[in-house]
Amino acid sequence: xxxxxxxxxxxxxxxxxxxxxxxxxxxxxxxxxxxxxxxxxxxxxxxxxxxxxxxxxxxxxxxxxxxxxxxxxxxxxxxxxxxxxxxxxxxxxxxxxxxxxxxxxxxxxxxxxxxxxxxxxxxxxxxxxxxxxxxxxxxxxxxxxxxxxxxxxxxxxxxxxxxxxxxxxxxxxxxxxxxxxxxxxxxxxxxxxxxxxxxxxxxxxxxxxxxxxxxxxxxxxxxxxxxxxxxxxxxxxxxxxxxxxxxxxxxxxxxxxxxxxxxxxxxxxxxxxxxxxxxxxxxxxxxxxxxxxxxxxxxxxxxx
Amino acid sequence: xxxxxxxxxxxxxxxxxxxxxxxxxxxxxxxxxxxxxxxxxxxxxxxxxxxxxxxxxxxxxxxxxxxxxxxxxxxxxxxxxxxxxxxxxxxxxxxxxxxxxxxxxxxxxxxxxxxxxxxxxxxxxxxxxxxxxxxxxxxxxxxxxxxxxxxxxxxxxxxxxxxxxxxxxxxxxxxxxxxxxxxxxxxxxxxxxxxxxxxxxxxxxxxxxxxxxxxxxxxxxxxxxxxxxxxxxxxxxxxxxxxxxxxxxxxxxxxxxxxxxxxxxxxxxxxxxxxxxxxxxxxxxxxxxxxxxxxxxxxxxxxx
Numbered sequence: 001x002x003x004x005x006x007x008x009x010x011x012x013x014x015x016x017x018x019x020x021x022x023x024x025x026x027x028x029x030x031x032x033x034x035x036x037x038x039x040x041x042x043x044x045x046x047x048x049x050x051x052x053x054x055x056x057x058x059x060x061x062x063x064x065x066x067x068x069x070x071x072x073x074x075x076x077x078x079x080x081x082x083x084x085x086x087x088x089x090x091x092x093x094x095x096x097x098x099x100x101x102x103x104x105x106x107x108x109x110x111x112x113x114x115x116x117x118x119x120x121x122x123x124x125x126x127x128x129x130x131x132x133x134x135x136x137x138x139x140x141x142x143x144x145x146x147x148x149x150x151x152x153x154x155x156x157x158x159x160x161x162x163x164x165x166x167x168x169x170x171x172x173x174x175x176x177x178x179x180x181x182x183x184x185x186x187x188x189x190x191x192x193x194x195x196x197x198x199x200x201x202x203x204x205x206x207x208x209x210x211x212x213x214x215x216x217x218x219x220x221x222x223x224x225x226x227x228x229x230x231x232x233x234x235x236x237x238x239x240x241x242x243x244x245x246x247x248x249x250x251x252x253x254x255x256x257x258x259x260x261x262x263x264x265x266x267x268x269x270x271x272x273x274x275x276x277x278x279x280x281x282x283x284x285x286x287x288x289x290x291x292x293x294x295x296x297x298x299x300x301x302x303x304x
Numbered sequence: 305x306x307x308x309x310x311x312x313x314x315x316x317x318x319x320x321x322x323x324x325x326x327x328x329x330x331x332x333x334x335x336x337x338x339x340x341x342x343x344x345x346x347x348x349x350x351x352x353x354x355x356x357x358x359x360x361x362x363x364x365x366x367x368x369x370x371x372x373x374x375x376x377x378x379x380x381x382x383x384x385x386x387x388x389x390x391x392x393x394x395x396x397x398x399x400x401x402x403x404x405x406x407x408x409x410x411x412x413x414x415x416x417x418x419x420x421x422x423x424x425x426x427x428x429x430x431x432x433x434x435x436x437x438x439x440x441x442x443x444x445x446x447x448x449x450x451x452x453x454x455x456x457x458x459x460x461x462x463x464x465x466x467x468x469x470x471x472x473x474x475x476x477x478x479x480x481x482x483x484x485x486x487x488x489x490x491x492x493x494x495x496x497x498x499x500x501x502x503x504x505x506x507x508x509x510x511x512x513x514x515x516x517x518x519x520x521x522x523x524x525x526x527x528x529x530x531x532x533x534x535x536x537x538x539x540x541x542x543x544x545x546x547x548x549x550x551x552x553x554x555x556x557x558x559x560x561x562x563x564x565x566x567x568x569x570x571x572x573x574x575x576x577x578x579x580x581x582x583x584x585x586x587x588x589x590x591x592x593x594x595x596x597x598x599x600x601x602x603x604x605x606x607x608x
Contacts, residue, residue: 013484073527112528113524114528114529116525116529118517118521119521119524119525119527119528119529120517120520120521120524121524121527121528149484149520164514164517165517165520165524166516166517166520167483167484167485167516167517167519167520168516170483170484171479171483171516174478174479174482174483175475175478178478178482179471179474179475179478180317180453180471180474181471207551208512208513208515208547209512209547209548209550209551209554210468210551211512211515211547212470212471212472212475212544212547212548212551213422213424213468213469213470213471213551215471216424216453216469216470216471217422217423217424220417220423220424220425220469221420221423223377223423223425224416224418224423224425225418225420225423240516243512243513243515243516244513244516246513247511247513247514247516247517250513
């Protein structure tokens with residue numbers, strides 16, 4: 001086995017992932033846990049990180065590069081923002097060093113859109129973008145990054161021109177668990193109902209103003225016509241994603257289509273959603289993208 | 305004091321209101337509590353009603369007329385639905401008698417829109433409509449009834465042609481309490497910020513697809529530019545109401561404007577929202593409307 005060169009950490013709001021990486025960018029060990037920013041703010045960021053470093057037997061001198069919400073004001077050490085228009089290369093130059101640590105630990109900054117009419121922030125997605133598009137990407141990309149807080153990002157020649165956050169994932173979570181619609185989706189099995197999902201995507205895309213009504217049909221349809229809890233769940237999911245797509249696709253779409261950076265079930269759902277609207281996507285795995293972005297940044301900071 | 309002629313009850317999901325009324329429609333006594341359908345389903349509907357009847361010293365023979373969620377499948381006795389197109393007069397003819405009670409207790413039916421593409425249901429609002437518009441209303445009205453589940457109703461010559469439910473109030477509740485935006489509105493004082501509210505209404509009305517993004521700006525604006533928790537709260541409220549209005553006003557609007565049936569703070573907010581869009585409203589108090597509707601129904605059932 002080769003020697004480790006650095007540790008890469010994707011530290012989100014509710015998840016923690018760590019990779020031990022060699023000079024060639026190969027992963028030597030991996031850790032995943034739910035000790036995200038919210039949990040780590042209680043347990044202590046240094047203690048959480050140290051427990052995972054010990055578990056992968058990281059040498060004491062090994063540097064650590066972090067991206068994500070650990071760099072937020074409410075995180076470990078505030079890593080600030082690079083403002084739009086933000087060259088992806090600028091991210092590498094503004095990593096914040098964690099003070100008082102014997103080890104070299106740095107946190108990458110986020111990106112801010114300091115527009116009073118449409119202010120916005122991201123943390124972690126800039127590193128995914130770096131990994132997905134690279135530093136020298138020529139041309140224009142419209143990137144969809146689904147999640148708790150989905151991001152739609154327009155990148156021109158390696159620079160983030162602007163972006164918007166949509167609370168789609170978090171809305172799905174509270175709407176399906178905390179509202180009257182929880183009755184409609186209760187005890188839903190995992191069986192997918194892609195037809196219901198695609199129909200909801202199209203209906204919401206065509207009439208986004210009716211979102212709060214289309215959500216309610218998940219219940220009224222069940223009351224009046226029956227229907228499975230799984231179908232109701234797909235209606236909620238499809239409605240919220242359809243509204244997001246109506247906004248995201250409202251500007252010009254590049255010839256090559258949408259760059260979709262996502263993993264797992266979310267990647268599958270969004271591929272179906274774009275398919276329902278006959279929009280071409282270029283899929284990129286989000287897990288791989290963030291790891292590649294951290295590797296590129298670590299290489300630039302420590303091995304060049 | 306005149307003799308009571310009947311008891312009128314508006315029994316919603318989370319609220320209970322009872323009026324002791326004389327033959328002329330004058331209120332002799334009133335009760336309000338939070339023993340709505342959800343609480344009463346546990347405590348027992350008959351026991352809750354009896355305690356309030358005893359408190360107003362209602363004679364044993366006095367009949368009781370109920371509207372609202374007590375007539376739902378998950379309520380006391382299912383009162384069914386009148387289907388659209390639904391003459392408001394038809395509601396009076398389909399009250400469900402509560403079996404096994406010595407007293408004559410009846411529950412008014414709701415209205416259903418049995419349209420597979422846009423299914424919808426209401427319970428309680430049909431009685432408000434009856435009280436607000438009367439049985440013989442000529443012409444066309446577009447009625448906005450704000451609430452946990454806002455209703456927009458098109459009534460033609462005394463008949464409910466169609467209607468749509470918007471989960472605006474419930475979305476505001478869960479978004480401001482259960483999502484990351486709860487951080488932005490935490491400790492908001494009661495000071496109103498009508499300018500922020502109206503700006504959010506207009507922004508959402510103009511770009512309803514961006515709803516899930518406009519909500520998030522309540523947080524990103526605070527992170528990047530500061531701003532009070534009250535301003536953030538008005539942004540959430542204005543965004544959700546603005547999207548509702550974009551849908552509600554998407555069809556033809558009658559010459560006289562929108563009939564707004566609402567009470568208290570909600571009435572005030574919606575008047576500001578319509579004002580932001582320069583739309584004329586005819587305001588009607590919702591509390592008075594439901595009481596008048598129950599009185600009209602009781603008169604038709606028992607005193608004619």
